Amino acid sequence: MTDVLLVTCAELPEGEPRGDLLVKELAARGLTAAWVVWDDPAVDWAGARAAVVRSPWDYERRRDEFVSWAHRAGALTTLVNSAEVLCWNTDKRYLLDLVAAGLPVVPTLVAEDESELGPVIAEFATAVVKPTVGAGGRGVVLFDLEPGGPEGIDESRLGPGPWVVQPLVQSVRTEGETSVFVLGDEVVSQVGKRPAGGEIRVHEEYGGRSDAVPVTEEARELALRTVATAQDLLGTRFGYARVDLMRGDDGTLLVSELEVADAGLYLHLVPENAPALAEAVFRLLETADGAGT
Numbered sequence: 574m575t576d577v578l579l580v581t582c583a584e585l586p587e588g589e590p591r592g593d594l595l596v597k598e599l600a601a602r603g604l605t606a607a608w609v610v611w612d613d614p615a616v617d618w619a620g621a622r623a624a625v626v627r628s629p630w631d632y633e634r635r636r637d638e639f640v641s642w643a644h645r646a647g648a649l650t651t652l653v654n655s656a657e658v659l660c661w662n663t664d665k666r667y668l669l670d671l672v673a674a675g676l677p678v679v680p681t682l683v684a685e686d687e688s689e690l691g692p693v694i695a696e697f698a699t700a701v702v703k704p705t706v707g708a709g710g711r712g713v714v715l716f717d718l719e720p721g722g723p724e725g726i727d728e729s730r731l732g733p734g735p736w737v738v739q740p741l742v743q744s745v746r747t748e749g750e751t752s753v754f755v756l757g758d759e760v761v762s763q764v765g766k767r768p769a770g771g772e773i774r775v776h777e778e779y780g781g782r783s784d785a786v787p788v789t790e791e792a793r794e795l796a797l798r799t800v801a802t803a804q805d806l807l808g809t810r811f812g813y814a815r816v817d818l819m820r821g822d823d824g825t826l827l828v829s830e831l832e833v834a835d836a837g838l839y840l841h842l843v844p845e846n847a848p849a850l851a852e853a854v855f856r857l858l859e860t861a862d863g864a865g866t
Contacts, residue, residue, distance in 0.1 A: 574620045574622075575605050575606065575607045576604040576605045576622045577604050577605070577607075577623050578609045578616065578618070578624040578625070579595060579596070579607065579608045579609070579625055579627050580610075580624055580627055580629055581608050581609070581610060582610060582629045582630050582632075583610050583613075584630070585628050585630065586608065586610060588608040588627060589838060590837075590840060590841050591847075592627070595627075595838075595850065595851060598848045598850075598851035599851045599854065599855075602851055604622075604851075604854070604855060604858070609624075612638070618645075618646045619649040619650060621650050622858055622861075623651040623652075623857065625653045625812065625813075626652065626653065626659065627835070627838075629835055630708060630709065632708070632834075632835065633704075633708045633711070639659070639663065640660045643660070644656045651857070653854065654809075654812055657809065658807060658809060658811065658833055658834065659834045662831070662832070662833045662834040663706060663835075665681075665703070665704075665705045665737045666705055667831070668737065668830075670803075671799070674805075674806060676802055677827050679739050679740070679742055679819060679829050680740055681738070681739050682737070683705065683737055684702075684735060684736045685734070686734060690736065693738045694718070696738070697738070697740040698717075698740070699715065699716070699717050699740060700718070700739070700740060700741070701714075702714045702716060702731060702736050702737070703736060703737055704732060704733070705737055709776055715741065742819045742820070742821060742829070745773050745775070746768065746773065748767075748819075749767035750767075750817055750818065750819050750829060751763060751765050751786070751817070752764045752766065752815050752818075753793065753795075754813075754814075754838065755796055755811070755814040755815070755816065756813050756846060756849040756850045757852060757856065758800070758810070759849070760793045760797060762785065762845055762846055763786050763787065763789070764839050764842055765785075766781055766783045767783075768781045769782075784842065785843050792818055795816070799831055800814045803831055811833050812850070812854060813833070813838075813850055814831065814832065814833045814836065815836035815837075815838075817831075817832065
């Protein structure tokens with residue numbers, strides 16, 4: 574029996590970059606671990622004490638299947654994070670819940686179909702449009718409706734909807750975005766991300782650059798508040814979370830994403846995330862064992 578199954582996708586059978594660190598840190602706490610592919614029918618989910626969702630980065634193409642798997646696996650073992658959390662977080666409409674809860678979030682609208690898309694895009698001078706189910710910056714399109722910008726809205730550049738529509742946060746071109754890692758209810762690290770010239774996406778595949786940076790108190794406070802608010806909304810605790818932040822036009826930090834479904838840990842930049850997550854999983858299993866006695 575393997576204590577902890579680390580969940581990935583077929584494209585990354587050995588897990589996220591430097592995923593070996595997680596295996597080593599779990600072993601240091603007496604827990605055997607192995608990377609497994611979420612849709613592999615040979616995986617014995619019931620034979621593990623926990624399954625920790627890490628890099629199932631193909632879910633965007635098969636979300637319904639992924640969510641169904643999560644409910645099945647969660648009925649057989651302790652799933653971190655839970656199926657309910659995964660269902661909520663793999664559709665970017667969750668941002669509307671965070672707005673309603675009073676968090677400072679990048680303004681977000683939803684266009685359910687093509688009839689709504691044009692009017693919603695026109696709400697912003699420069700609009701960022703992305704599918705409600707998406708990852709890695711794929712499917713993101715920028716519409717510039719400023720004077721001198723393109724006339725009209727060419728929706729042919731977009732993939733299938735529905736879509737979330739947000740204003741372009743101008744600081745992403747200069748300051749970029751920052752990610753705060755909250756593991757076991759504690760802020761562990763922070764990574765700064767900047768796009769390449771002419772891009773707004775900070776991902777490496779689009780030329781972006783990421784670097785470990787010191788945790789700022791401002792980012793720590795908002796990250797912890799975001800996680801606490803989301804946990805209260807869902808009535809559960811998160812084993813891991815990554816809170817992505819941008820600086821608004823008025824200088825305040827805004828939440829751009831809360832990743833509690835497939836948050837990459839950037840272990841090649843912040844290896845300290847590995848022992849922090851391993852410790853969180855260890856404590857979770859200790860608590861579960863205590864509750865079962």
